[in-house]
Every structure is written in C-alpha cells, then in structure tokens.
Amino acid sequence: MTATLDEARLDDTFAALANPTRRAILRRLAAGEANVNELAEPFDLTLPAISKHIKVLERAGLVVRSQRAQYRPCTLDATPLAAISTWAEQYRPVWEARFHRMDEYLHQLQQPRKTGEPDD
Amino acid sequence: MTENRAANDAVMIERMLDAPVDLVWRMWTEPEHFAAWYGPDGATIPVANMDVRVGGSRLVCMEMQTPNGTMRMWFTGEYREVVANERLVYTECMSDENGNVLSPAEMGMPEGHPALTEVTVDIANVDGRTKMVMTHTGIPADSPGATGWTMAFTKLVAYIETQRSR
Numbered sequence: 001m002t003a004t005l006d007e008a009r010l011d012d013t014f015a016a017l018a019n020p021t022r023r024a025i026l027r028r029l030a031a032g033e034a035n036v037n038e039l040a041e042p043f044d045l046t047l048p049a050i051s052k053h054i055k056v057l058e059r060a061g062l063v064v065r066s067q068r069a070q071y072r073p074c075t076l077d078a079t080p081l082a083a084i085s086t087w088a089e090q091y092r093p094v095w096e097a098r099f100h101r102m103d104e105y106l107h108q109l110q111q112p113r114k115t116g117e118p119d120d
Numbered sequence: 121m122t123e124n125r126a127a128n129d130a131v132m133i134e135r136m137l138d139a140p141v142d143l144v145w146r147m148w149t150e151p152e153h154f155a156a157w158y159g160p161d162g163a164t165i166p167v168a169n170m171d172v173r174v175g176g177s178r179l180v181c182m183e184m185q186t187p188n189g190t191m192r193m194w195f196t197g198e199y200r201e202v203v204a205n206e207r208l209v210y211t212e213c214m215s216d217e218n219g220n221v222l223s224p225a226e227m228g229m230p231e232g233h234p235a236l237t238e239v240t241v242d243i244a245n246v247d248g249r250t251k252m253v254m255t256h257t258g259i260p261a262d263s264p265g266a267t268g269w270t271m272a273f274t275k276l277v278a279y280i281e282t283q284r285s286r
Contacts, residue, residue, distance in 0.1 A: 094160065095131055095133050095254060098160075099133065101157040103137060103138070106137055106139040106143065106147070107138065109139075110139060
C-alpha cells in the first residue's frame with residue numbers, strides 16, 4: 001500500500017525536521033542555495049557536524065546537493081513538506097469513527113422498543 | 121469556499137444519517153447525546169457543558185485510561201453560529217478544567233501553534249434523512265505530541281512557501 005510508503009516517508013521527514021539546527025538550515029536554504037561553509041556560519045558547530053545534519057536532510061529528500069565539484073551547493077527540495085501539510089488528513093479517521101458511533105447511536109435511539117429517549 | 125485551505129489543513133466529512141435533522145442537531149447540542157458518540161473508543165466524556173447560542177461557551181472533558189493512569193483533557197471554545205437544525209459553528213482549544221485557555225507553550229507545543237481550531241457542522245433534511253457535512257479547520261488539538269509537530273512543520277512549510285514565491 002502507498003499508505004505504508006507515505007508513512008515511512010513521513011517518518012523520515014519528521015525525523016529530519018525534529019531538530020532546530022536542521023530547521024534553521026532549511027529556512028536558510030529557502031532563501032537560496034548555499035554551500036556547507038555558508039550554512040555553518042550562523043552556528044557554533046563544526047563543519048563535520050553541519051555536514052551530518054545536511055546528510056540527514058538529504059536522506060529525507062529535503063535537500064539536494066549538486067555534484068559540481070568543490071562548491072557543492074545545497075538546495076532545498078520542499079516536496080516532502082507537501083505531504084506534511086496534508087497531515088491533518090490523519091485526523092479524518094478520528095472523525096470517521098465518531099460518526100460511525102453517532103450513526104449507531106442514532107439507530108439505537110430510534111428503535112421504539114428499547115430507548116428511554118422521549119419522542120418529541 | 122476556501123478549497124485550498126480545506127485541502128491543506130482541514131478535515132471535511134459528509135455523511136447521510138438515518139435520522140431526522142432535529143435529532144442530528146441534538147447530537148451536537150445536548151451533552152448526553154454528544155457524550156454518547158464523541159469520545160474516541162476507550163474514552164468517556166464526563167463533562168460537556170454547552171451554552172449553545174452565539175457567543176456562548178463550551179467546555180468538554182475527555183477522559184481516557186492510559187498505562188500511566190487516568191488522563192483528562194479539557195477543551196473549551198465558543199459558539200460562533202447557531203442556526204437550529206441547519207448550521208453550528210464552534211471553536212475549540214485546549215484548556216484547563218476551568219476553561220482557561222492553555223497557551224501552546226503550556227501544552228509543550230512549539231511556538232506558532234494556533235490555539236484555536238473551528239468545527240462547522242451543516243445539516244439538511246433529505247427526504248426524512250439528514251445530510252451532514254462537518255469541517256474541522258486547522259489542526260485538531262487532541263494529540264499534543266503529534267499536533268505540536270504538525271504545527272511546527274506547517275509553520276515551516278508556510279514560511280518556505282512565502283520565501284519561494286518572492
């Protein structure tokens with residue numbers, strides 16, 4: 001099922017975003033491409049540490065690194081974020097279940113024999 | 121209709137119910153009926169105070185048993201539109217048992233979490249049955265952890281979209 005794939009994908013995206021440094025990196029990239037040195041600038045982190053964060057973002061498909069030698073700029077790929085913006089859909093089953101119960105309850109109420117519900 | 125909004129951060133559900141509209145209306149507006157169907161499986165609704173008139177307030181308690189004991193969550197809100205047997209609009213946010221709205225920070229949510237969501241229920245008679253359309257706009261606040269994340273991401277997505285469209 002694609003649902004399972006989507007779930008796995010969401011897990012990756014969520015895990016990648018579950019870190020303030022990585023979110024800051026994404027915000028920076030939203031303004032335009034940047035290389036590792038530029039991305040590291042605002043942080044009190046070593047280059048290897050920043051590189052590690054970028055790798056996590058790459059794995060989640062949020063960042064693409066150009067293969068242009070040396071400079072290797074990072075660019076943002078916001079595609080996985082689109083899945084998250086529709087994440088509210090996960091609440092659909094909650095409401096579906098509620099309405100299923102409402103439906104059953106309505107039937108129960110309207111059975112003349114066994115309800116204490118006044119028929120007004 | 122704001123279709124983009126509905127597609128992005130709202131849940132819309134349409135149902136045909138085998139009941140007259142006035143009974144369906146009471147499902148939403150009378151505590152004992154509301155409590156009978158609203159809570160998730162395994163949860164109860166020990167409190168449902170509903171002052172169903174425009175500007176009137178509501179306070180609903182959801183109680184569930186967890187491995188860590190009984191967990192109670194409170195939701196408050198205000199009725200915004202009340203047209204009997206037609207349309208009900210109310211807001212919802214997390215609160216304490218006195219209906220004091222809890223800020224996102226107090227709930228351990230990231231900054232930028234909207235404290236408020238809105239539920240709209242439209243019902244209409246169709247040959248003695250009832251067509252019901254429910255729209256829950258915003259991110260429901262009934263899952264603190266997940267909701268917190270969702271909002272952080274929604275904010276980030278929104279930010280990124282604005283940056284990209286410049």
